[in-house]
Amino acid sequence: MELGEQAAKRLEDAVRRWQLERRLVATQFVDAAQTWFAAAWPKMPDGDWRPGFDALLAEWRTQGVQVTADSKQKFADWLAGCELRMRDRRASILEWLDRAAHVSASPDEGGTPNAVDPGLFGKLPAVDWGHIDVDKLLHEAPGFRFGSSSVRSSSSSVAEEDRPGFKARQRAEDLLQAMRSQRETLESLATEMTRAVETVRDTGELDVAKLDQLAEGVRAGFVLYGKLLLAFAANQRNLPPEDRNAGFAPGTPDYQEQFTPGFRARLRSQAKASERKWADDAEFYRQELVWLNATKTTLDIASFAIVGTGVLLKAGAIGGAEGLKYLAIQMLQIAGGIAGAAVAARGARAAGASDTAVEVGLRLAFLWLQIRALRAAPTAATQTAPKGAAPANASQKTIDPNDTVVWDENHPLIEGVIDSPRSPEHKFLQDAVADEAQATGAYARISRGSISLSEFTGIAHSSDIKPDFMGLTTEGRIDMIEILSPGQDREFLIGKLQNAMKQLPKEMRGGISVIDPKDAIK
Amino acid sequence: MIAGQITTSAALYFESEDGQSILPLWLERARALFAQYDLSPIFFTASGGDFLLDDCYVLAQAGGAISKWGEVFAARGGDLANALHNGDLELLGLDSPRAGADNRGDWRAKLSVASTPGKIYVGVDEDLIPDPSALLRRAYDMAKGLFNVRYGIAYKLPLAQNPDCYASGFVTSSVSEVFEMIRHRDQWGNRKKNPVELWGDELNGRRRHLAGLFRGAYPASILSESHIQTAALLPCEIGNLSELDASLWLWELSDRDLPAAEEFLKARAALFNQAGTT
Numbered sequence: 001m002e003l004g005e006q007a008a009k010r011l012e013d014a015v016r017r018w019q020l021e022r023r024l025v026a027t028q029f030v031d032a033a034q035t036w037f038a039a040a041w042p043k044m045p046d047g048d049w050r051p052g053f054d055a056l057l058a059e060w061r062t063q064g065v066q067v068t069a070d071s072k073q074k075f076a077d078w079l080a081g082c083e084l085r086m087r088d089r090r091a092s093i094l095e096w097l098d099r100a101a102h103v104s105a106s107p108d109e110g111g112t113p114n115a116v117d118p119g120l121f122g123k124l125p126a127v128d129w130g131h132i133d134v135d136k137l138l139h140e141a142p143g144f145r146f147g148s149s150s151v152r153s154s155s156s157s158v159a160e161e162d163r164p165g166f167k168a169r170q171r172a173e174d175l176l177q178a179m180r181s182q183r184e185t186l187e188s189l190a191t192e193m194t195r196a197v198e199t200v201r202d203t204g205e206l207d208v209a210k211l212d213q214l215a216e217g218v219r220a221g222f223v224l225y226g227k228l229l230l231a232f233a234a235n236q237r238n239l240p241p242e243d244r245n246a247g248f249a250p251g252t253p254d255y256q257e258q259f260t261p262g263f264r265a266r267l268r269s270q271a272k273a274s275e276r277k278w279a280d281d282a283e284f285y286r287q288e289l290v291w292l293n294a295t296k297t298t299l300d301i302a303s304f305a306i307v308g309t310g311v312l313l314k315a316g317a318i319g320g321a322e323g324l325k326y327l328a329i330q331m332l333q334i335a336g337g338i339a340g341a342a343v344a345a346r347g348a349r350a351a352g353a354s355d356t357a358v359e360v361g362l363r364l365a366f367l368w369l370q371i372r373a374l375r376a377a378p379t380a381a382t383q384t385a386p387k388g389a390a391p392a393n394a395s396q397k398t399i400d401p402n403d404t405v406v407w408d409e410n411h412p413l414i415e416g417v418i419d420s421p422r423s424p425e426h427k428f429l430q431d432a433v434a435d436e437a438q439a440t441g442a443y444a445r446i447s448r449g450s451i452s453l454s455e456f457t458g459i460a461h462s463s464d465i466k467p468d469f470m471g472l473t474t475e476g477r478i479d480m481i482e483i484l485s486p487g488q489d490r491e492f493l494i495g496k497l498q499n500a501m502k503q504l505p506k507e508m509r510g511g512i513s514v515i516d517p518k519d520a521i522k
Numbered sequence: 523m524i525a526g527q528i529t530t531s532a533a534l535y536f537e538s539e540d541g542q543s544i545l546p547l548w549l550e551r552a553r554a555l556f557a558q559y560d561l562s563p564i565f566f567t568a569s570g571g572d573f574l575l576d577d578c579y580v581l582a583q584a585g586g587a588i589s590k591w592g593e594v595f596a597a598r599g600g601d602l603a604n605a606l607h608n609g610d611l612e613l614l615g616l617d618s619p620r621a622g623a624d625n626r627g628d629w630r631a632k633l634s635v636a637s638t639p640g641k642i643y644v645g646v647d648e649d650l651i652p653d654p655s656a657l658l659r660r661a662y663d664m665a666k667g668l669f670n671v672r673y674g675i676a677y678k679l680p681l682a683q684n685p686d687c688y689a690s691g692f693v694t695s696s697v698s699e700v701f702e703m704i705r706h707r708d709q710w711g712n713r714k715k716n717p718v719e720l721w722g723d724e725l726n727g728r729r730r731h732l733a734g735l736f737r738g739a740y741p742a743s744i745l746s747e748s749h750i751q752t753a754a755l756l757p758c759e760i761g762n763l764s765e766l767d768a769s770l771w772l773w774e775l776s777d778r779d780l781p782a783a784e785e786f787l788k789a790r791a792a793l794f795n796q797a798g799t800t
Contacts, residue, residue, distance in 0.1 A: 429697065437704050465576075473707055481700060486591035486625040487578035489567050489615055490684065491643075494692040495636065496575040498726060511703050511710060513695040518625065 477510035674744030691722025739783035
């Protein structure tokens, strides 16, 4: 394999890892932060909503956080009527309530604080979310040292140790300190990543190893932070009511960072800028901002860098250096939440990108973002066929030779490779379609490019073809998709698929489709 | 592609037997049309022999390969002539790109013939042949003696709307639509098809357009006796109906006549996609 191909493969692998890991971490963040938010809410200084909320909270405590339909409705009514700066979080809070009904906390003060619903976290194979060893976690947190928190200092009195919840208070302090350290680490990683992206923009040079290293650092940082956050939220339940949120009250740095109006205003501003700039991808950004909203201020830069660098890496793998330069500028703009496509195009040209590179880069960016948005939306297929529920006739492959593609009995390995030469858009779409089909769980086999219909079906076909995508559904039908290349005739390409389909037994005939990359975004 | 470029199109549908091959005379007639308007180069795609439908070739002798759109298209004019002579080809398409085209879909003229399902398409820029009726006559002259034409239509469409695919009943998909297909397999299989897709099903299925049913009312149509009978077109009350050949008629409609003609055909249950006829 040539060096260039190796680099491209590594980039693709990195992106794939990111896309998967990041989605998992985001889910975890939303859950943990919403729990945290709910615990902190009684201490917020706004006025008239508090008595109502306190009453509801007391009700929930009585019920052991078993949220009933009735209490949820009361909460929803109350939320709809109050003047809250958090009112626009109504949907996510109500979603939290649904989840809260399934989360139980260990009452053992010194024990594992976050026994969680395996149904929710069992879907996260890359990280062991089901059990978090807090001591081990704290040891892993960069910059954190045991014994440095105030409650553990030598000045702590016997009276303090005798108060109920002493261990939990210690743990809360430790966790808060570890989270602060971790945020600093993430901030510095974000700065480094931004710098790396700027280097690509300025010089066109792509340091694959460095970006890989940074990506891994940020990924691991998010995972650790998510665990800390979850442990902190769970630990709150082990504190006496009067001590809850002691380290997370209005006026404390952690609270300010999470909930200040300035933070929310900045998010709104970013949302508006993003929606203006990427009108077709508003939903994608909504998803992004929902996530951001649930995490920390300091992470927003890093998260944008992750999105941006993910696009960059993808573009680098398939679009070459010219496309990369352009996308670097695009993504830096997103990170800053400023300027428009025209400025980006000027910047790209100034950086030496040709008109073709600008066009290809823009198209790739839109395609990538659109596909991300499409994937973010829940689908009937993914809802009805979760990874945990195996269809009866799914593929039983158990070996992943690349050790990079996420797959299992219901998400088959993608067979074949993309033929060459193919345009960047062609390769990108071919990958995207295969990935999407894999993710649905609706296909028992998937092939991409280099596999012939005869080989795929085991049925000899005269005038054999190698479609860009073939998928054998779990119901035994074969779908075929072609992606138009500049030199191909679309009319004949569809005809080719139709003729191929006719050679299959009727019960195996599925759908056919031809995508023209130029019309891909309608 | 020039924004708003309008194309005049003619589609002929003929009865064909399995394995019917395309004769060399078709290529001669097609080349004459390209030559008349000084259109060059000519690309082609063929099915049969050692040609692949995926690929694009140049209609020139060896040595005339063209490098375009990041690919090199081999000159295989000689091979094409041999394949036609040997009766190897069942499908042949020729097109000439517009200057500055960035893909093959941006043509000035395109001609194609497919023995399955029996279809000829001729499309040209509106400025070359503006009158659909004239183009339909020209297409018929090219097919005469080679194919048993039973039905034909002529129309104008923007090139961006793929007038060649319209003739074949093909539609291309956006990435969103493909994802919908992948994600919702069951619903997709039972979806309501659009009129172009229904036409594609008819062409590859019952083919009742060869036995007297219409796709719709068009500026010009070639009709068989059975069409005349199905729609009871004689005496003709809308547009102009004239004899084209011993057993074929040419029905010409002005833009003003089209809505009334469509209603007229509906009233006689002469449309292929009408309730009760599918």
